[in-house]
Amino acid sequence: MxxxxxxxxxxxxxxxxxxxxxxxxxxxxxxxxxxxxxxxxxxxxxxxxxxxxxxxxxxxxxxxxxxxxxxxxxxxxxxxxxxxxxxxxxxxxxxxxxxxxxxxxxxxxxxxxxxxxxxxxxxxxxxxxGVNHVAQQRVVQKPTQVMLGQPAKYPSQMMDALSTLLARHASVKAAYLGLMHDREHDAAPTLIIGFLGDGDVEIAMKEAGSVAADTAPEGVPVDFMCIAKGEGGVSDYFLQSVKPFYERSLGAKLRGLFGSRA
Structure with a gap:
């Protein structure tokens, strides 16, 4: 063009x-x-x-x-x-x-x-x-044991793209990457992204799903979830054991509070 x-x-x-x-x-x-x-x-x-x-x-x-x-x-x-x-x-x-x-x-x-x-x-x-990818929702009906860890190969392209995107969403405080294997549901481990927010992060997660669909390693599924302090389980794993790949800057927080100026 x-x-x-x-x-x-x-x-x-x-x-x-x-x-x-x-x-x-x-x-x-x-x-x-x-x-x-x-x-x-x-x-x-x-x-x-x-x-x-x-x-x-x-x-x-x-x-x-x-x-x-x-x-x-x-x-x-x-x-x-x-x-x-x-x-x-x-x-x-x-x-x-x-x-x-x-x-x-x-x-x-x-x-x-x-x-x-x-x-x-x-x-x-x-x-x-509003985006080109529809995420599939999964509801866990019962307590489930999963294996958690970190991917052997860091998905750099996806992480860079998600970091750039999330900087535009002031509601997201931090985001974490992990590898999860739910043996009852998945034949192989999946990448999982945990979103720590100040409120509604639905729009950010929806847009992140579209970006991940374009940038994730080929053939590797990516799951998203909201995390919070005190929830236990996967939330505790991310908050206590993993360094976030994205953290909201003070500038992004202020833009979210007061809006951006033209």
Whole structure:
């Protein structure tokens, strides 16, 4: 993407370079208008509001395996750069387009230096959670013995990305890394991240799940949990035996208390 045109393209390029910025890109994408190749049966040209009875035809391409993929674009110049011949186009909100094309793969800015494909599952996750990965929740119904320790190989890429992300969430006081094996549930050990917070850390954990999905060692699952003093079990292991990989700075705490200034 050699010529950046708007805030969405700036956010996308930041997300390409830095995994911790990807949740912010997804949030902005859902709030943005995008362009698709297509037409409506409404009369006239120019900006208009699509009425419920207007038919919208969306152009799609074929992958090498024959499956359809719908191209969409961050700006009109990006769309025009890709077209080989004059075609109609429609601007609409990305969220509305995701809803109406649900179940079909999409490709963002094809023809650019960094196209991004979205599989149907990613679109479902974006619409349901605001990020491209839906975490699976597990509720422990009974006291369970687990083995705890540290991974033999430190997942540096994931840890660096999570540290950068968590610095943007003032509700997270600290975060810890461990290796856990629940033999009744998992065939192999999983990485586990413990979040120590000052309140609701749900948004931070949701975004962290998206970042971990992109940066965790291949084939290694990652579990998240909230920890607190006095809870015993895994919480005590982290708080008493493990140095946090992330600790909130005073500056981050003050930003959380008073808000950031433009």
């Amino acid at each position: 050699s010529e950046v045109q708007n805030a969405l393209e700036i956010a996308f390029m930041q997300a390409v370079r830095e995994p911790a910025s990807r949740p912010g890109f997804y949030k902005l994408l859902l709030e943005s208008d995008i362009y698709i190749i297509g037409k409506t049966d409404a009369e006239g040209q120019g900006e208009t509001v699509l009425q419920p009875d207007v038919q919208l035809s969306i152009f799609n391409w074929k992958r090498q395996d024959g499956t359809p993929v719908i191209p969409f674009f961050s700006s009109l110049p990006m769309l025009q750069k890709t077209l080989q011949q004059e075609s109609g186009y429609v601007a609409l909100s990305a969220k509305a387009m995701f809803e109406m094309t649900r179940g079909t793969a999409l490709i963002f800015n094809p023809g650019s230096d960094y196209p991004k494909e979205f599989e149907p599952g990613e679109i479902d996750a974006l619409l349901e959670t």
